Amino acid sequence: MPATLAAFPNDFSFPSMPDRPPTRSVETLYGDHHGWLLGWLRRKLGHAGDAADLAQDTFVRVLGRPGDVEEVREPRAWLTTIAHGLVVDHVRRRTLERACMEAIAALPEPQAPSPETQLLLVEALVRIDTMLDGLPPKARSAFLLSRLDGLGYAEIAQRLNVSLSSVEKYMATAIRHCLALR
Incomplete structure (x- = not known):
């Protein structure tokens, strides 16, 4: 009831x-x-x-x-x-x-x-x-540099002064985060 x-x-x-x-x-x-x-x-x-x-x-x-x-x-x-x-x-x-x-x-x-x-x-x-x-700052920056500025992962790594594998991890984190909020 x-x-x-x-x-x-x-x-x-x-x-x-x-x-x-x-x-x-x-x-x-x-x-x-x-x-x-x-x-x-x-x-x-x-x-x-x-x-x-x-x-x-x-x-x-x-x-x-x-x-x-x-x-x-x-x-x-x-x-x-x-x-x-x-x-x-x-x-x-x-x-x-x-x-x-x-x-x-x-x-x-x-x-x-x-x-x-x-x-x-x-x-x-x-x-x-x-x-x-909700993203960590570097993951957010990597995502924006990729999606808004059209930069490749190697260029993003140079800009953020991190390794290519770090950029790949940041992007994976950002994409998972966005998909989870859909």
């Missing part, structure tokens, strides 16, 4: 997760530090809307690790570490979008894609960037 909402207590703790830490510590962390984090992000990004989005994303990450909250000795340093990673991702994606739009704008008028196609291109680039997020 399917569960109904009446089967769950009002505090939204689920019976199937008895060892889940109380959400009170997350609530306290949010109440005590959300305003500060929002200000920190606003100063970093210079845009209130983006700051609000990333503050929310930071606390979504915190909710994904509720057991960690009670062990944190320096909550602002911990929140800053999480938020900094999100800021780096955000800036990288914005830079990628801007570069794509500038490249499209530089095309002669008859070759310029429609606004719909431009949006699809930007979305595809952001998805690719997200797919590559």
Whole structure:
């Protein structure tokens, strides 16, 4: 028989997760530090809307690790570490979008894609960037040099100052990573 909402207590703790830490510590962390984090992000990004989005994303990450909250000795340093990673991702994606739009704008008028196609291109680039997020830096660089710059493995090895077999391993890692995310 399917569960109904009446089967769950009002505090939204689920019976199937008895060892889940109380959400009170997350609530306290949010109440005590959300305003500060929002200000920190606003100063970093210079845009209130983006700051609000990333503050929310930071606390979504915190909710994904509720057991960690009670062990944190320096909550602002911990929140800053999480938020900094999100800021780096955000800036990288914005830079990628801007570069794509500038490249499209530089095309002669008859070759310029429609606004719909431009949006699809930007979305595809952001998805690719997200797919590559989890790769080690050298595997990511090797993959981008191969796929975007069209370099062969020997040229990539020279650029990255690694052996040819290392490039082969990096490429295998990158391709497996991308296939796993499909």
